[in-house]
Amino acid sequence: MADQEVPPELGRLWRVPTAARLGRPAALDADRIVRTAVELADRDGLAGVTLAKVAKELGFTAMSLYRHVGSKDELFALMQDHVGAPVPDIDPPPGQWRDGVRRWALALRALFEEHPWLAEIPVSGPPSGPNMVGWMDALLRALRGTGLDWGAKVGILMLVSVYVQRTGSTDRQMAEGRRASGLDQAEAERAYGRALAGLVDPDRYPEAAKLFASGVFEHPADPAEDHDFTFGLELILDGIAATIDASHRADR
Known part of the structure; x- marks a missing residue:
């Protein structure tokens, strides 16, 4: 594809060279803007990132940013791609797809933990930047x-x-709720289980009543083990395995 056919936002995402302008080098570039936006997001969350706030942080006007970043949505895409480096080196031997997908998911989860605002970026399309x-x-x-x-x-x-x-995103929101209540995760789960055990009518909610009476919330899993995430991921991997088996049976 010729350079002139690349949409401007993709050109900026992939750093496609443009015709150089005469005169002094620009005092501002996309990389500097993106780095500053990421620093703001890490500090204040995604809501703390606007073109005006980034410009103020850099000592420029908001209008001066539009030469390098076309919109706030484009800025989010640039930020996402920026923090996506380095890309995980995952290339498992044949037959070990499950370990490879698990490692990929855990690497992505670590990225979200390092930059929680990533989970709040609206999904506007498939991956488009070089790192994504x-x-x-x-x-x-x-x-x-x-x-x-x-x-x-x-x-x-x-x-x-x-x-x-x-x-x-759910983990971040629940953590904020716990901070507001002053309870840690284990305390919050016990409080939840005890409160609902006294409210849930077994005649109306028979299975839910059994759950709250079971005592499962009295002994929550160690948060460090990330039990809920791991449980869900393994279910997904089981589903992928079933899909692979069905595909092989169909081929035979």
Whole structure:
């Protein structure tokens, strides 16, 4: 594809060279803008990132940023791609796709934990930047040799990435709720279980009543073990395995 055919926002995302302007070098560039925006997001959350706030942090006017970043949504895409480096090096041997997908999901979860605002970026389309495409490629390499078609592989990519994103967002919101209540996770789960045990009518909610009477909330899992996330991820991996087996049976 010729350079002039690349949409401007993709050109900036991939740092496609543009015709140099005469005169002094620009005092501002996309990399500096993105680094500053990431610092603001890490400090104040995604809500703390606007073009006006980034410009103020840099000592420029907001209008001066539009030469390098076309919109706030484009800035978010640039930020996402920026923190996506380095891309995980995942290339498991044939037959070990499960370990590869698990490592990919855990690496993505670690990225969300390092930059919690990532989970709040609206999904406006498939991965488009060089680092995000690198993440895509890493998962596709893990699925190489499974016999699945491209549609199934893309579906797995979407499923696993959305699962990591949504659990990251939920974890962040629940952590904020616990901080507001002054309780740690174990205390919050015990308080929840005890309160609902006294409210849930077994005639109206028979199975829920059994759950709250079981005492499961009295002995919550160690948060460090990330039990809920791991449990859900293994269910997804089981589903992928079933899909691979069904594909092989169909081929035979």
